[in-house]
Amino acid sequence: MSHTAHIPSHRKPRRGASKTAIRSGVAGGVLSTIALAGAAAPANAEPVTETIEMPTLTAGLAGSVAQSAAATQQVADSLDLRAQEDAAATHAAKVAKKAKAEAQRKAEAKEKAAAAARAKAAEERASRSEERTTLSGSSAPASNSTTQATGSAAAVLAFARAQVGDAYVLGSTGPNSWDCSSLVQAAYRQAGIDLPRTSQPQSTAGTQVSLDNLQVGDILYWGGAGSAYHVGIYSGGGKFIGAQNSGTGVVEKTLDWDPPSGAVRLL
Known part of the structure; x- marks a missing residue:
């Protein structure tokens, strides 16, 4: 027996032929593919490079900041308003x-x-x-200078004189303000006579009399009979009582202060 018969061999085992053939085939295929790619490319072609820009967080952050600033400004404007x-x-x-x-x-x-x-x-x-x-x-003679009121005329005159100093208000019927026709109407009511409300029909409510033959209580009118624009009451002694205007109110004045156009008698 050889003196080396029991010493194990340190040589690597040989690969099988089939494995070697497979590895050779794979390597050859790879080298062939590389060769074909090289042959297909132009001789002077530059290497292809492509830069891909990746989205960054900077743009999104700027948008968020701008949106936040706009919202803050809107709140500030709202508070200011x-x-x-x-x-x-x-x-x-x-x-x-x-x-x-x-x-x-x-x-x-x-x-x-x-x-x-x-x-x-x-x-x-x-x-x-x-x-x-x-x-x-x-007592006094029955003339324009002085006339004593009696009966119904006295009642009419007493009421009219009691209102002297009251205010003139168009359309008012008393007790503290009057217009011309409401004063005449209220005064004649004291004698039991119901007159129309306005000056036009009051100027034809009785018998027409001359201004030279007036008696206490006669109704004086200004304008035409039936179309008079103002009325008053003859108070005797060449005077009359009437609610004249807003400046004078109810006054007692002489006939020459505002001469009437005519008169009617009911008493």
């Missing part, structure tokens, strides 16, 4: 409060003036009443 509206409402409330106080002050002043005027008118009426009482027993 609300502040302006609140300021305007506060100013309007102050103006309204001041106007209300001024209106109340004027109303109070007007009421005080009206109360003073009523008190003065009442005092004047009391004075006239006392004067009529003093003169009630006197």
Whole structure:
């Protein structure tokens, strides 16, 4: 037996022929593919390079920041508008409060003036009443200079004189303001005579009489009979009582102060 018979061999085992053939075939195929690709490409072709831009976070972040800034500005504008509206409402409330106080002050002043005027008118009426009482027993001729009122005429005249000093208000029917025809109508009601409301029919309600032959209680009119624009009551002594206008109110004046156009008699 050889002295080396029991020493294991350190040589690698040989690969099988089939495995070697397979590996050779694969390598050959790869080399063939590379050769064909090289042959197909132009000799002077440059290597193909392509740059792919990958999306970055910078653009999205900028959009978010811009959107946030716009939203912040919108909120700021809204708050500023609300502040302006609140300021305007506060100013309007102050103006309204001041106007209300001024209106109340004027109303109070007007009421005080009206109360003073009523008190003065009442005092004047009391004075006239006392004067009529003093003169009630006197007699006078039936003429334009002086005429003593009796019966129904006295009632008409007493009522008309009691309203002297009242205000003139177109369309008013008393008790503290009158227009011309409402005063005549109310005065004649004291004698039980119901007259039409306006001056036109009142100017034809009785018998037409001459201005040279007037008696106390006759209705005086200005304008034409049936188309008169103003009426009054003859009070004797060349005077009349009438609600003239808003400037004078109810007054007793002489006929030459505002000469009438005609007269009618009902009493």
